[in-house]
Amino acid sequence: MKQLILASASPRRKELLTQVGIFADVVPSEVEEKITKTLPAEVVEELSRQKCLDVAGRMAEDCMVLGADTVVAAEGRILGKPGTLKRAEEMLQRLQGRTHQVYTGVTLAEVKAGRIVRAETFSSCTSVTVCPMTDEEIAEYARSGEPLDKAGAYGIQGVFAKFVEKIEGDYNNVVGLPVAAVYQRLRGWPS
Numbered sequence: 001m002k003q004l005i006l007a008s009a010s011p012r013r014k015e016l017l018t019q020v021g022i023f024a025d026v027v028p029s030e031v032e033e034k035i036t037k038t039l040p041a042e043v044v045e046e047l048s049r050q051k052c053l054d055v056a057g058r059m060a061e062d063c064m065v066l067g068a069d070t071v072v073a074a075e076g077r078i079l080g081k082p083g084t085l086k087r088a089e090e091m092l093q094r095l096q097g098r099t100h101q102v103y104t105g106v107t108l109a110e111v112k113a114g115r116i117v118r119a120e121t122f123s124s125c126t127s128v129t130v131c132p133m134t135d136e137e138i139a140e141y142a143r144s145g146e147p148l149d150k151a152g153a154y155g156i157q158g159v160f161a162k163f164v165e166k167i168e169g170d171y172n173n174v175v176g177l178p179v180a181a182v183y184q185r186l187r188g189w190p191s
C-alpha cells in the first residue's frame with residue numbers, strides 16, 4: 001500500500017490504524033468545516049470529505065489520504081463536541097437512559113503526481129444504549145474532562161464505559177474510525 005496520510009488530529013484514529021498494522025503519518029486538516037446537509041450520515045460524510053480533500057490537495061508525493069468525522073445523533077439532534085462543561089452536561093442529560101446513534105464518515109483519496117485521482121466516501125452507524133444516570137453522575141463525569149473533546153460528550157473507551165448498557169454495530173466506529181471497513185476498502189485500492 002502507498003503511504004497513508006491521516007488528515008485528522010484525533011489520537012484515537014491514529015491508534016486504531018496502528019492497532020491493525022496500518023502506519024499513517026498525521027497531517028491535520030485546517031479546513032473550515034462547512035455543513036450543508038441535515039441527515040447525520042450525510043453530515044459526517046461531507047465533513048470527512050472536506051478534511052480529506054483539504055489535505056490531499058496539499059500533497060506533492062504519491063499517497064493515500066484518509067479524513068474522518070464523528071457525530072452523535074439523538075432525538076433528531078446532531079451532537080458534536082461540547083466544548084464547555086455546561087454543554088457536556090446538557091448532552092449527557094439527553095443521552096442517559098436512552099439509545100442513540102454514532103455516525104462516522106470516512107473519505108479515502110488517492111494522490112498521484114500531485115493530483116487527486118480518486119476519492120471514495122462512506123459512513124458507518126453504531127447504536128449505543130446508555131444506562132440511566134443520576135444528576136450527580138452526570139456532573140461528576142462532565143467534570144472529569146473526558147467529554148470536552150468528544151462528540152456527544154462521552155468516550156466509550158474511558159470512564160464512561162460503566163454507563164454503556166449495550167451497543168449494536170462496530171465499537172471502533174464509536175471511538176472515531178470504523179477500522180475494519182477502512183481496511184476492507186483500502187485492500188481493494190492500488191498498491
Ligand SMILES: Cc1cn([C@H]2C[C@H](O)[C@@H](COP(=O)(O)OP(=O)(O)OP(=O)(O)O)O2)c(=O)[nH]c1=O
Nearest residue numbers: 008009010069070150151154155156174175176
Ligand atoms: C462518541 C465518541 C467520540 N469520540 C471522539 C472521536 C473523535 O476524535 C471525536 C469527534 O471529533 P471529530 O471532529 O470527528 O474529530 P477530531 O476533532 O478529534 O479530529 P479531526 O477533526 O482533526 O479529524 O470524538 C471518542 O473518542 N469516543 C467516543 O465514544
